Amino acid sequence: MNEYEAVIGLEVHAQLRTRTKIFCGCSTEFGAPPNSQVCPVCLGLPGALPVLNRQAVDYAIKAALACGCRVEPTSIFARKNYFYPDLPKGYQISQYERPLALGGGLDITTGGLRKRVGLTRIHMEEDAGKSLHEGFADSDRRTYVDFNRSGVPLIEIVSEPDMRSAAEAAEFFSRLRDILVWLGVSDGNMEEGSLRCDANVSIRPVGQVTLGTKAEVKNVNSFRYLEKALEYEIARQIDVLEGGGRVVQETRLWDTSSGRTFSRRSKGEAHDYRYFPEPDLPPLVIAEARVERVRATMPELPEARCRRFTVEYGIPEYDAGVLTQSAPLADYFEAVARAARNPKAASNWIMGELLRTINERGQTMADVPLTPAALAGLIALIDAGTISSSIAKGVFAKMYDSGRSADAIVQEEGLAQIGDEGAVSAIVAEVVKANADAVAQYHAGKRQTFGFLVGQVMKGSGGKANPTLASDLLKRALDA
Numbered sequence: 001m002n003e004y005e006a007v008i009g010l011e012v013h014a015q016l017r018t019r020t021k022i023f024c025g026c027s028t029e030f031g032a033p034p035n036s037q038v039c040p041v042c043l044g045l046p047g048a049l050p051v052l053n054r055q056a057v058d059y060a061i062k063a064a065l066a067c068g069c070r071v072e073p074t075s076i077f078a079r080k081n082y083f084y085p086d087l088p089k090g091y092q093i094s095q096y097e098r099p100l101a102l103g104g105g106l107d108i109t110t111g112g113l114r115k116r117v118g119l120t121r122i123h124m125e126e127d128a129g130k131s132l133h134e135g136f137a138d139s140d141r142r143t144y145v146d147f148n149r150s151g152v153p154l155i156e157i158v159s160e161p162d163m164r165s166a167a168e169a170a171e172f173f174s175r176l177r178d179i180l181v182w183l184g185v186s187d188g189n190m191e192e193g194s195l196r197c198d199a200n201v202s203i204r205p206v207g208q209v210t211l212g213t214k215a216e217v218k219n220v221n222s223f224r225y226l227e228k229a230l231e232y233e234i235a236r237q238i239d240v241l242e243g244g245g246r247v248v249q250e251t252r253l254w255d256t257s258s259g260r261t262f263s264r265r266s267k268g269e270a271h272d273y274r275y276f277p278e279p280d281l282p283p284l285v286i287a288e289a290r291v292e293r294v295r296a297t298m299p300e301l302p303e304a305r306c307r308r309f310t311v312e313y314g315i316p317e318y319d320a321g322v323l324t325q326s327a328p329l330a331d332y333f334e335a336v337a338r339a340a341r342n343p344k345a346a347s348n349w350i351m352g353e354l355l356r357t358i359n360e361r362g363q364t365m366a367d368v369p370l371t372p373a374a375l376a377g378l379i380a381l382i383d384a385g386t387i388s389s390s391i392a393k394g395v396f397a398k399m400y401d402s403g404r405s406a407d408a409i410v411q412e413e414g415l416a417q418i419g420d421e422g423a424v425s426a427i428v429a430e431v432v433k434a435n436a437d438a439v440a441q442y443h444a445g446k447r448q449t450f451g452f453l454v455g456q457v458m459k460g461s462g463g464k465a466n467p468t469l470a471s472d473l474l475k476r477a478l479d480a
């Protein structure tokens with residue numbers, strides 16, 4: 001059998017987070033009753049004229065800048081003509097020959113290897129309505145159409161065919177989502193369809209330069225499904241070639257329940273979209289000053305922030321990578337690190353207890369009731385030696401929902417570390433008496449039992465003894 005490599009390019013559609021649609025003032029809010037957010041423009045009624053949403057353009061520029069693209073001084077909206085029930089105008093307005101932005105790329109890391117995936121272009125377009133095939137009493141006979149989504153602003157981000165595995169494609173898609181959400185230009189909500197992806201995939205024998213025939217896997221809305229769909233598709237194409245057949249250029253759909261892709265239509269029936277410039281919209285002219293204005297509003301991007309965290313706070317690269325996965329998480333870390341003046345402790349608590357609690361409860365950073373100042377207060381108590389770190393975990397759990405400060409909990413519940421020599425000595429004496437065997441072993445040279453005995457002292461104090469003091473006093477008692 002030959003060795004094959006996959007060649008994958010992605011087309012990602014992202015809904016821009018504007019309040020209103022791209023060419024009219026209708027709301028873009030998700031979940032409204034069907035056809036309650038429509039007007040003559042987005043219903044495609046004769047005579048209605050589109051007016052371009054400035055905010056949508058600024059968001060698209062922002063996305064382009066973050067991906068290192070060149071924003072074109074002039075781009076053109078075109079009509080993409082086709083008939084479909086969810087497209088009342090009979091055409092979709094989309095940028096075609098002259099898109100908003102060209103070039104750029106994203107760095108991805110898979111299996112410890114870093115590589116750059118180039119971008120071909122980013123262009124703007126409107127979304128179509130939504131056909132509802134299910135959920136009605138007469139769904140066996142009728143399809144309903146909801147036009148609330150018709151005219152919602154999208155950007156389409158087209159990559160170069162630079163990815164060589166399903167894992168790389170999933171990583172690229174996920175990286176892109178992180179950036180769009182980070183910028184605030186898209187909510188990245190895949191269940192609601194705000195982000196979806198088409199993948200072009202072909203295979204070729206390793207070493208061959210010309211590309212194989214590609215299939216397009218349409219409309220995948222999860223990273224995991226994208227990876228599975230591509231793994232399936234790559235294996236399928238290899239089987240076809242190894243079996244003496246040839247891959248057909250076609251559109252395929254991923255079926256989650258069977259874990260397979262299946263053919264929807266061959267490109268033989270492909271549409272001729274008869275693109276031509278949209279006569280109702282002037283060319284989109286973007287002055288350099290506008291690009292710079294948008295650039296000035298850009299937040300620090302994840303990669304730059306990650307680097308800064310390692311330098312400014314001296315935390316390991318791994319920590320910085322985890323903490324810059326989302327802007328709210330990174331903001332939270334910085335607030336705790338500054339207030340506690342102990343960045344590594346802040347990082348440990350956030351990556352440990354905080355993220356674990358969030359995951360267990362299915363929360364997001366926005367739901368976290370614990371303020372950065374409160375967490376910093378807890379860290380300060382540990383650093384001052386007032387409580388041990390094992391006690392601190394319990395305090396964290398109590399603080400999380402209650403809004404009480406670490407100080408208040410420690411005082412009210414008498415959790416402060418026992419730093420009093422007399423009190424700890426008394427516990428040490430009891431432990432030595434109750435564990436004669438271990439003590440004898442220690443004296444016989446089995447020094448590991450010391451750790452066990454310290455553990456017993458800590459246990460005897462309810463975890464509250466100062467561990468250093470407990471260890472010193474125990475050593476003194478044993479060696480006496």
Ligand SMILES: [Zn+2]
Nearest residue numbers: 024026039042
């Ligand atoms: Zn409208």
